[in-house]
Amino acid sequence: MAIIELKNIYKKYGDQSDVIEDFNLSIEQGEFVVFLGPSGCGKSTILRMIMGLESITSGELKIKGKLQNNIPAKHRNIAMVFQNYALYPHMSVFNNIAFGLKVRKTPRKEIKEKVTKVADLLNLTPYLKRKPKNLSGGQMQRVALGRAMVRDTDIFLMDEPLSNLDAKLRTTMREELVQLHRNLSATTIFVTHDQMEAMTMGDKIVILDAGKIQQVGSPDEIYHQPENLFVAEFIGAKKMNLLELTKDERGVTYSNQVIKLPVFEADKEADILGVRAEDCRLSLTEGYPFEITFIEKLGSDQYIHGISDGEKVIVREKPEKTFEVGQQIYFTINEEKIHWFNRETGEKVRPKNG
């Protein structure tokens, strides 16, 4: 059963244009959903609408089958981690974490137990007596997380809860959060603009741009089957290589070589060829021309950046091979791994029957 359902959601602030347009998403019980998108694309806005902090301009929000549009935030029983933490400045870390429990008149002993446990998990025990202004950004962020984690609820909304942690803490917190999510069999929506975070944590990733869903899918689907140019460029350690195809009397060409196009569904046309760096190879003798401009060595791999027919292309190569900047060579493409796009619509174009 879908626990959270968003149908045709629109959001407008005042009389500005729509910030969220026709947003449709259904989230199953127990899913860990990641919202991924560039800054300003509307991630926080959707989260705040689900929470009830922002009104829904039009559309339907259902939680556990019940329409929520007019239910105030405090009756939704959802825990949320705010992007800017929103810690109470006059309360100690302990009281900040305990606030939700106190409000619900939880017995003292239980509050103490729960807060101690969460503080321990978040490495906050030494700071329990401190006020937020005497904490570092990462510590504040953990307090904000702790405040959500003590809550007795099964829906968690987290707005970039790890953005201010150092790399090591971030990795451990990712694991902790996924673990916590499993233990509570909770449903979590996690906002981030860090794709590594999205890929490693999410069961389901929702890619957003300019208030619209670009693609919804598992990390694998998002990476291997991008639905449009935005996703193709946005996802991946290196953006996908996109080669502009031109048409002449011989057919479709790239760099003066004819490209064999498959037959597309519904007579659609493709004029962009997309291929990931790992699906290309460099060659000294054949392929499309490639002039090396920059070599990025990552230890286990190296990324060779170059220019091919005026376009930037990146190729992943084994670390043993040696190349030099300025070298004029060629690159080849694994034809099975090509993604076809239409420039005008930005959409993927599928070949007929697979």
Next chain:
Amino acid sequence: MDKQANFKQLFVFVLIPLIPLVIFWIIPLIISVWLSLTNWDYISPTYEYVGLDNYLNLINNDAFLDALNNTLLFTVATVIPTIVLGFVFAVMLNQLRKTKGFLQGLMFAPWITPMVGMSIVWSWMFNPSVGPINQVLGLFGLPEPNWLSDSSTAIWAVIIVTVWKGVGWAMLFFSDALTKIPKGLFEAADVEGAGLGQRIRMILIPLVSPMTLFLFIILTLDALQAYDQISILTQGGPSGSTRTLLYLYYEMTFQQFNIGAGTAVTVLILIISAFLAFLSMILSKKFVFY
């Protein structure tokens, strides 16, 4: 060398600013304390040192004890309602968008109007036969007291006027403090299920507490020095029921020309003020969040 430089700095940055303080505050204070130990009558060229006589007389003087009593009542009964109402109005007006500024201005107006003028209007309002207050009370069948001429109600009339004047002022300060509280805190409290009462008690009140302390001190000192409204509404009467310490001082000094006793009263007012300020500082450690 270093010590000399230090001394120069001390002289320039500390001693020079102290000069006006010494001339206009400390010296008069010392003179007052000295005068309170004499029997000077304001006119005679001679006077005698009488030790603590003035103070002892005051303590045995019913008029003084009544005035002390009135002062404390007046202070408590003006400061607390002014702060509470100021806060309540600030919270209410803060919810408004368009009319907020206008209503704030309206409420603040009494503060900038001279107390003397307002007091005259109020003495008409309180008038038992023509005043609107009793006409309204009568409409609802409520008792119609002789406000200013009844010794059991006169002080309450003065208190009402004083609170009415101060509320808008306190409201403005609280409004400012409220707008400085990040909106996110209320959202967080909302998310955690806090109701209106809990939000006010657990977030709003603690976060405006520095402002509350400030208003508490200023309003207390202001109440201890209330004079204008008393002098116009009741002249300390009827039968001394609105005679506060400051009013007593005025009567002793400028009507009875008993400078010694009068200054003794001011010294006591000063001591009370200092004590209350000190007390609020102590309390603030426990209740005020910075």
